Amino acid sequence: MQDNGLVTLSQIIYDFCGLRFADRLPTLREKVSKRLTELGISHMEYCQYLKRSPREWDVLIELLTINETYFYREENQLNECCSYVLSLVKRKTRNRPIRIWSAACSSGEEPYTLAMLIQETGKFLPGSVEIVATDINKKVLRKAETGWYHHGSFAFRRTPENLLKKYFTDIDGGYQINASIRKMIKFQYLNLLEHDKVSQLAEVDIIFCRNVLIYFDQETTKRVIRSLHQNLAVGGYLFLGHAESITDMTLGFKKVDSDKTFYYRKESDRDETVQSISG
CATH class of the missing domain: 3.40.50.150 (Vaccinia Virus protein VP39)
Known part of the structure; x- marks a missing residue:
């Protein structure tokens, strides 16, 4: 059964920064699972939390972005x-x-x-x-x-x-x-x-x-x-x-x-x- 909260979360992430998880929902679930456990809330509740607490976007972006880089790359x-x-x-x-x-x-x-x-x-x-x-x-x-x-x-x-x-x-x-x-x-x-x-x-x-x-x-x-x-x-x-x-x-x-x-x-x-x- 599809998790509507996870789908909604993927959409608001896409709207905010362009990162697309609609076809990678298991990946998104894995990236945010620890944070949601810390807060004790569901995916849908987390969507509301992001609206009430905009600073949470900083935490979420750290979880979602890949920062693999090095000097003299390419x-x-x-x-x-x-x-x-x-x-x-x-x-x-x-x-x-x-x-x-x-x-x-x-x-x-x-x-x-x-x-x-x-x-x-x-x-x-x-x-x-x-x-x-x-x-x-x-x-x-x-x-x-x-x-x-x-x-x-x-x-x-x-x-x-x-x-x-x-x-x-x-x-x-x-x-x-x-x-x-x-x-x-x-x-x-x-x-x-x-x-x-x-x-x-x-x-x-x-x-x-x-x-x-x-x-x-x-x-x-x-x-x-x-x-x-x-x-x-x-x-x-x-x-x-x-x-x-x-x-x-x-x-x-x-x-x-x-x-x-x-x-x-x-x-x-x-x-x-x-x-x-x-x-």
């Missing part, structure tokens, strides 16, 4: 951005800092890696590149802000030894990322489905939104991509995960292929554009 994209794309953007933004948005940044490895690679180029003065890093999970954001990672963390599985020594300090059983890197990044909470709050980020030149769309259905993906499109400067660049594609969507982006990776360039400032993405 390194070809990172190198393409920092060795080539940034130079293209720099020509257009001579009178202001370049702005990079790391969407769904998790515990901070992606934006910190970008900051380190930018410093490694030697082409950018302090303050000439700003990185805003956002996530819907407030717990991982707090971790990201500390810039401290345990010695045994999988976060370092791909980190070159020379950069580990150069940009981290060994302290308290872990590695603390240096202040020169931390000050390049501003971390903040953001739900990618809240269009009005996304638009408050203002215009950015490069967006990394990797390994996020794989958790969304097509309609939610379109909503998110439209928001990213709106915040991206004309001629700006969007990096998605290698397993993600917006090739068949007509959302104003053109696919760019390089030797080792691919990404997208914003071609229009109109959300209603009918230009299809090249495949």
